[in-house]
Amino acid sequence: MLDRIAWERHFERTPMPSANTAPSNSTAPSASTAPSANIAVVGLAVMGSNLARNLASREGNTVAVYNRTTSKTDDLIAAHPEAGFVKAATMQELADSLQTPRTAIIMVKAGRPTDAVIDELVSVFEPGDIIVDGGNALFTDTIRREAAVRETGIHFVGCGISGGEEGALNGPSLMPGGTAESYATLGPILTGIAAVAEGEPCVTHVGTDGAGHFVKMVHNGIEYADMQLIAEAYDLIRRGTGKSPAEIADVFDEWNRGELESYLIEITAEVLRQVDADTGQPLVDVILDAAGAKGTGAWTVQTALDLGVPVSGIAEAVFARSLSSRLAQRAAATDLPGPSDAWQVDDADAFIEDVRQALFASKIVAYSQGFDEIVAAAVEHGWDIQKGEVARIWRAGCIIRARFLKDITKAYAEDPDLPALILAPYFRAAMASTHEAWRRVVVAAAQAGIPSPAFSSSLAYYDGLRADRLPAALIQGQRDFFGAHTYRRIDREGTFHTQWSGDRTEIAATDTH
Numbered sequence: 001m002l003d004r005i006a007w008e009r010h011f012e013r014t015p016m017p018s019a020n021t022a023p024s025n026s027t028a029p030s031a032s033t034a035p036s037a038n039i040a041v042v043g044l045a046v047m048g049s050n051l052a053r054n055l056a057s058r059e060g061n062t063v064a065v066y067n068r069t070t071s072k073t074d075d076l077i078a079a080h081p082e083a084g085f086v087k088a089a090t091m092q093e094l095a096d097s098l099q100t101p102r103t104a105i106i107m108v109k110a111g112r113p114t115d116a117v118i119d120e121l122v123s124v125f126e127p128g129d130i131i132v133d134g135g136n137a138l139f140t141d142t143i144r145r146e147a148a149v150r151e152t153g154i155h156f157v158g159c160g161i162s163g164g165e166e167g168a169l170n171g172p173s174l175m176p177g178g179t180a181e182s183y184a185t186l187g188p189i190l191t192g193i194a195a196v197a198e199g200e201p202c203v204t205h206v207g208t209d210g211a212g213h214f215v216k217m218v219h220n221g222i223e224y225a226d227m228q229l230i231a232e233a234y235d236l237i238r239r240g241t242g243k244s245p246a247e248i249a250d251v252f253d254e255w256n257r258g259e260l261e262s263y264l265i266e267i268t269a270e271v272l273r274q275v276d277a278d279t280g281q282p283l284v285d286v287i288l289d290a291a292g293a294k295g296t297g298a299w300t301v302q303t304a305l306d307l308g309v310p311v312s313g314i315a316e317a318v319f320a321r322s323l324s325s326r327l328a329q330r331a332a333a334t335d336l337p338g339p340s341d342a343w344q345v346d347d348a349d350a351f352i353e354d355v356r357q358a359l360f361a362s363k364i365v366a367y368s369q370g371f372d373e374i375v376a377a378a379v380e381h382g383w384d385i386q387k388g389e390v391a392r393i394w395r396a397g398c399i400i401r402a403r404f405l406k407d408i409t410k411a412y413a414e415d416p417d418l419p420a421l422i423l424a425p426y427f428r429a430a431m432a433s434t435h436e437a438w439r440r441v442v443v444a445a446a447q448a449g450i451p452s453p454a455f456s457s458s459l460a461y462y463d464g465l466r467a468d469r470l471p472a473a474l475i476q477g478q479r480d481f482f483g484a485h486t487y488r489r490i491d492r493e494g495t496f497h498t499q500w501s502g503d504r505t506e507i508a509a510t511d512t513h
């Protein structure tokens with residue numbers, strides 16, 4: 001039996017200081033006097049502002065704030081006198097306001113804006129100081145930036161931050177990379193603001209240079225898969241049982257009391273229950289069915305392709321968003337032949353239970369694939385990533401927080417060298433109890449003509465993984481036929497080629513294309 005995480009305590013932490021006990025700063029301390037701040041936030045859009053407020057609410061922190069448009073800095077300081085912010089009107093003022101080693105967290109747009117701010121900070125910081133990028137940067141950018149900044153003696157830390165605006169304010173999951181030396185200063189500050197799961201702050205030093213942003217990227221890939229799987233579950237239940245969105249919200253609430261318990265299941269129920277004020281329709285029925293994406297899911301898949309790691313569930317989730325957004329093409333294709341729309345399952349309750357099991361099984365595949373990608377990247381980049389720690393810091397604060405992350409941590413604690421997460425005893429048992437329902441759901445979806453790309457590709461991956469023998473042997477034969485690409489044999493060492501255009505005898509080959 002799984003332990004239950006107290007979900008209502010996702011953001012369990014000490015309260016913000018109340019306005020009447022906090023220092024009043026109707027006139028915020030000027031940065032140009034003495035260095036009074038121990039941490040700075042650069043970039044005061046919603047995420048940056050909330051993170052600054054979170055930092056300021058922790059005992060021992062004095063937070064300097066800077067924004068390119070100074071009025072934003074003034075607005076934040078005026079709106080939150082309890083925070084005791086130190087205003088910096090220029091980067092030099094920001095540097096002057098900070099005790100050494102200076103530590104600044106950048107919360108600006110990924111890409112060029114981040115590079116520009118790093119350059120400015122480097123020009124006013126000194127060796128030993130720490131620049132933290134808290135945006136959703138591409139990990140290869142972080143590796144490049146870390147190497148460049150290191151030349152100056154300044155530390156650069158790419159730190160994944162998950163949890164959206166609410167998480168930034170009340171406790172995010174934090175995934176810092178960078179040097180162990182910088183973590184000695186940064187770690188205690190981050191530990192103070194992180195979400196807490198069963199007494200443990202959701203932060204760890206993930207690994208050097210880009211490791212933190214890499215792990216955040218994979219977090220987002222899993223987020224995409226989880227969201228797509230939930231969407232498919234909703235669609236199948238709605239079309240198979242005729243239940244209304246509000247009734248399906250009740251189903252998700254029920255699921256949220258079991259092994260699927262997670263933030264995404266919880267908010268799904270809330271979205272499904274929402275009624276549009278204008279039309280009186282369920283909101284989900286008036287939202288345009290074209291899913292957006294900021295790119296982190298695509299990065300996860302692109303990187304997996306480079307690493308040669310199959311993340312098919314995540315990839316299908318990314319492609320499903322792309323397909324949904326091709327509105328003109330979809331409009332032109334609605335008359336393509338398919339089964340009639342009239343589909344109704346015989347036993348709604350049994351079908352809903354099958355869908356629940358299919359969702360759990362597919363979700364396990366998404367995590368297993370995501371951890372495979374982390375393992376492969378750790379080898380490629382020389383990162384010492386503790387997989388159980390990664391699952392631990394995802395247990396609260398972040399978007400994919402879920403009850404079963406505890407089972408992932410446990411699985412890696414029992415065997416840190418698991419060949420795949422799905423092979424851990426707990427997950428093997430889960431597969432044994434769910435795979436028949438999963439198959440019934442994929443069959444039903446295919447017969448009814450309802451797209452279930454994440455359910456079905458996850459099942460295909462599962463069956464591919466467990467197969468004794470795959471038709472890849474035939475592909476090797478084809479490759480050897482048209483390109484003399486050679487093959488290995490199951491019965492002896494070496495590389496071989498059949499002389500297809502000659503007498504078709506086999507020869508030993510050295511060709512390795």
Ligand code: 6PG
Pocket residue numbers: 136161162163164220223292293294295296297398399
């Ligand atoms: C998080 C989220 C966040 C992500 C947004 C948008 O962990 O807080 O993953 O980082 O950027 O949710 O993602 P998409 O627009 O790509 O769906």
